[in-house]
Amino acid sequence: xxxxxxxxxxxxxxxxxxxxxxxxxxxxxxxxxxxxxxxxxxxxxxxxxxxxxxxxxxxxxxxxxx
Numbered sequence: 353x354x355x356x357x358x359x360x361x362x363x364x365x366x367x368x369x370x371x372x373x374x375x376x377x378x379x380x381x382x383x384x385x386x387x388x389x390x391x392x393x394x395x396x397x398x399x400x401x402x403x404x405x406x407x408x409x410x411x412x413x414x415x416x417x418x
């Protein structure tokens with residue numbers, strides 16, 4: 353986990369970890385997402401490097417520029 357990580361939008365806790373599934377073929381990158389250990393919420397899955405999962409978790413609709 354790098355940089356600032358936002359709390360869970362559902363329970364407000366920071367007890368988070370990234371779940372990664374290995375690629376099915378050698379041409380694919382792992383699928384990963386962030387999971388809240390407190391309430392069970394999960395972020396979007398990404399087929400990118402591990403940082404992308406954290407970036408997706410931190411991307412909230414209300415934070416976008418208007």
